[in-house]
Amino acid sequence: MIELYETQRAMRNMRRAAMQRGVIAILDVGSSKIACLVLRFDGSEVLGDTVVSMAGQAGFRVIGAATTRSRGVRFGEIDTMAETERAIRTAVQAAQKMANIRVDHVIACFSGGDPRSYGLVGDVDLDGQVVSDEDVSRVLSACDVPDIGAAREVLHAQPVNFALDHRSGLSDPRGQMGARLATDMHLLSVDGSVIQNLAHCVRRCDLELAGIYSSSYAAGYAALVEDEQELGAACIDMGGGTTGVSIFMKKHMIYADAVRLGGDHVTGDISMGLQVPMSTAERIKTFYGGVVATGMDDREMIDMGGDTGDWEHDRRSVSRTELIGIMRPRVEEILEEVRAKLDAAGFDHLPSQQIVLTGGASQIPGLDGLASRILGQQVRLGRPVRVQGLPQAATGPGFASAVGLSLFAAHPQDEWWDFELPVDRYPARSLKRVMRWFRDNW
Template identity: 65%
Template sequence: RAKTVRDLAYCVKRCDLELAGVASAAYVSGRSALVEDEQELGAVCIDFGGGSTSYSIFLKKHMIFSGSIALGGNHVTRDISLGLQIPMALAEKIKTMNGGLMATGIDDRDLIEIGGETGDWEHDRRKVTRSELIGIMRPRIEEILEEVRAQLQIAGFYELKSQKFVLTGGSSQIPGLDTLASRILGQQVRLGRPLRVHRLPQAYSGSSCSALVGLALFAAHPQDEWWDFELPSASYSSKSVRKAVRWLRENW
């Protein structure tokens, strides 16, 4: 990941722009979604991203620990794609429109039309029940939550007097996630949303924008230890740049 950050920083520099700082998604989400008491007494912000799920522990209004696991919403989408034999784009749409984690009796009768453009009429007109969709999604979400719980136990979070959980990120909007998380992580679970910017447009006031709003707050109120960022000049030699230019000329 350090190499990825260096690569992005180098690209920014090549565009005649200056990289002011680097921040963790879980950290900036916590800054925007946790209330004052949660930051003071102890809470963890869990940010469900696409390719990974990150978390940050706050105490005394400071982040004291953070981590991440390489599982996120994209893995849930991939499970749906493989389970229903449909393209990723369609799987993402079905997850967003019909997804859930807590099955009820009515879900056995709630049919979802899959659709498709394979040319096979019977295949493209398939229908599945919502309970089948939940059966595909839930194991992956449980795996993510159990892995987060294991890392929080190692970090000593469960030894704190206050053990509150705030869920942010795009995948936190899956119906039933807060209920499932309360069973696996602990009882005090809520969905987070940006709190510290007044009159936010409706499109940016949901939990999926917690990191975005937190990053804006981070930029508006920088901390010195995060803000000084220099790109190591030794990381990219002129030889590697010449190789890249040669590759572009040959392939484009």
């Protein structure tokens, strides 16, 4: 468990250095678009006596934002390094130009890499009566790491719950009395090569990686309101290549997974079904797409266009009902897969069944109705919270993970890494024990 702290620690130090410089970039490497935000930390943390903390949205300002069409990324994983590198360069350059400042540190998120969640349990006997920082770090290191598989790496690992003797559900046990401290930890592992590729791409752009997040985690953090994070909710981040699932409870992510299906597959279906190029299919999907057909849609004819030179081919048109007929099965399939993931996670045992749809593909009209039929009654469409200085064009649900990353940059949820290494590894500690043994027995 200890080795894992080290890499996280290194990234934390990098992020701190960036905070001191005052500027950091956010990079959302998605399958359909790459978004880059440039944040400036202006220290406006304290807003006054009456306004407190602003749910983590204060303290920074977005001074540059750019998106570019993603190339070389499939299923949220980097497929063609050179293409991805160029796309990242484009986004970063445009954002830098808008911010008029150079950024050196970047926090990135990606959705692929087959994320898997593990629940870890650890417990220790307390030396004294009162739980101290040291005890917390001991119990964290007492968690036994499951076999996450070769070539996989831990992306997130956070304690989500502490139990002291028979009392559970503590968020911070320090200072309390007890004899036995136990913790539940959530560990998210992803394919190591995906992280390596992303780090390599970022390094090739002369940037330094100050943190890596799973995009379903970031999207959930941005799209779920505070109550939902506290009471328990699932966030479905419907991206281009993958659909991320993250379940939050007590303000911590307790489960994350991803379905390797997304909006690009819908576009592909349209492209194949209507025999049009992908770009046309994308345009038709975004302009006329839907999942619930009505009688009106029979009469609404959509020109497919094209410039092959064949008049008959270029003048084809299709009714919206047909389009919906192509899209709906694929969207249903995605939602069914998500349902399966939620069932596997035991989401129906949670006290709150709230489901929030976000991500670019959640903008299909009528999706909430379809989703509530498949996922459950409490479904809403979520947008990311508002942050200072974010351009209007970047406030849509497609930017949920980018906004979530900005929130993480300002207020990271990794304060547990701050604990020192367990002291019982040092010889001074054992000497002290010997001394105590002597005092007790002589």
